[in-house]
Amino acid sequence: MPQSPKLPPPPPSAPPAAAPHPPLPAAATSADVARLAGVSRATVSYVLNNAEAVRISEPTRRKVREAAEELGYVPHAAARSLRAGHTRIVLLPTSHVPAGPLYSSFLNALQWALRRLDYTVVQYGSLGLTGDQAARAWAELRPVAVISLGEIVLSAQNVETLKRAGARAVITLGPVGVPGAHACVMDQAEVGLRAAAHLIERRHRRIGVIVPEEEGLDLFSAPRLEGARTAADGVAVIEPLPMAYTEESARALAARWRTHGPDAVFAYNDEYAMLLMRALQDEGLRVPEDVAVMGADDLLIGRLLRPRLSTVRIEMPTGDHLAALVDRAVREPSEPPARHDLMSATAVPRESTRTA
């Protein structure tokens, strides 16, 4: 729909040149169908939309249907929604889509469920936009709902912009709620808390927490670190350990371990844990005797490693669940924005941490 957003200053491409060679017949409009069927546009609309309010004779219906078929008529969504005054767009902003398999399958399910409910999911890349810019850009599409993953921090102001533009529901999935928006909190802090608690219970008092250096993950890693701190609260000390998802980075970290290393580490997730554990083992340290290693996400790889990786299992809401929630919010905008806690986390003890 948008054709030349004025918003941020990207290098816009020149306007498309006029169509050249095979001047394909332009798309048929409802007027064309009407003409061919020998009826009015109104009738075409009634028939094609199965309007209940009005009775059209069977012969007429058939004529219209056939004409539409013959012309390959496809209604124009923009025109329709312009007239209707609202869309069925659910806008899903994405900057960095976090790579995790968990998360991406969740998003897939969500999209699928929304589609079933007859919404059109528009994934809008919003990398590098501020809350204000983003809100306006999104508002142009007049989405009926916005599901913000929390990568962009929305102000109450921004939420209002969206609502005034027709959004019946603004839902944030991030760790923090926004005034005016429905908050479906997926509290990543819980993950860090469970991990740290598990380690503390096993008498570890110096706990390293891997903080991925990859950008775009802060939204997950920061709360996880915070959660660990909460669990530690006086009884243990938490040491943030920056690490990139590369062998070199893991090796460098492992090399310093004998002298500086804590005796337990929460490795952000199973993938980082695998990487670090390998480096630790190559360095000659024993897991869990010398270092306990804890992952998160309960990926299959964790069970394949030796020692088997202790982890934090995360219960994500199903996509259908969230989709239903969106649908309800859209249909009952009267209900005040509520706050739902959708995520839970539990520690799964395996071999890479000692038994309690």
Added chain:
Amino acid sequence: MPQSPKLPPPPPSAPPAAAPHPPLPAAATSADVARLAGVSRATVSYVLNNAEAVRISEPTRRKVREAAEELGYVPHAAARSLRAGHTRIVLLPTSHVPAGPLYSSFLNALQWALRRLDYTVVQYGSLGLTGDQAARAWAELRPVAVISLGEIVLSAQNVETLKRAGARAVITLGPVGVPGAHACVMDQAEVGLRAAAHLIERRHRRIGVIVPEEEGLDLFSAPRLEGARTAADGVAVIEPLPMAYTEESARALAARWRTHGPDAVFAYNDEYAMLLMRALQDEGLRVPEDVAVMGADDLLIGRLLRPRLSTVRIEMPTGDHLAALVDRAVREPSEPPARHDLMSATAVPRESTRTA
């Protein structure tokens, strides 16, 4: 935009009830801005779009800008594109988004690059639609380009529907080209071919090929299997081995290995390879002495395993590359749909297959 697609028969939700409690002031239109600024709607349009063709006095510009600001004016994308006769939508149908990290980061990059080029990426969940249904559903949005991942098989007919609806480029990424569409072939067969060739070169003559049981992967696994067959061509025998991405499935397969197993296996990708290799090892088989194992995708995990996993590295086109290609196709629809080979694959020998 769509508000009640008539297409497939999904359980549609009831139309949203009228807004209830806090009757938020409706979104401001350009007419509102014009009124507040004391000018005409035309002037508003000129100012806000920085129209070159017409000179507006500085004081007027400021008045308009301030009025727009004050009202929180956000242009209506649907109205704009209706008037313009075209959109900047790039439609990206998705059914099952293939899970692989490679692929998902490629898609991310693509979206990002398109956004930079000023396109709006609409991800449209198309699960369970036939080519005909899909083409019509997509055409409703009047996208300027469609990038089909190949999960849905388009006919020449369908491509025409899309083009008539304004699509200047229909691009398929799948393994097969469609008449009338630009084909950016990412030939998965190449992957299987490289893997099998690598194993054959190492004197393996019975080569198992893992075929994931997970649905949605056939588009990748089938060509990979075919490619392996091509490489084998008489000199070796290829045995398709169905396996699910679960420990049980891998274990069951491994249990039969001593009696029935081939002496080499191409495991579809590194993740399946890891799973299978673990099961094989637990079964007491040695890798690579008893069984050579080959993965694909060159994931980091492959280097962390012991033995280190031989794999096939895939060079995907960068997202920017494809985005540029889309942009070119949009701007020069005169150029006949071309066929681009975008993917290349090379074997990376490591420890899980014998040295040549």
Added chain:
DNA sequence: TTGAAAGCGGTACCAG
């Protein structure tokens, strides 16, 4: 330099 007005494609009201 600015304003009036004609649509873009559909939908829905009101007459006939």
Added chain:
DNA sequence: CTGGTACCGCTTTCAA
């Protein structure tokens, strides 16, 4: 039961 018609919000001639 069907046709005429007035919009939805925005861009863009054409006149003034």
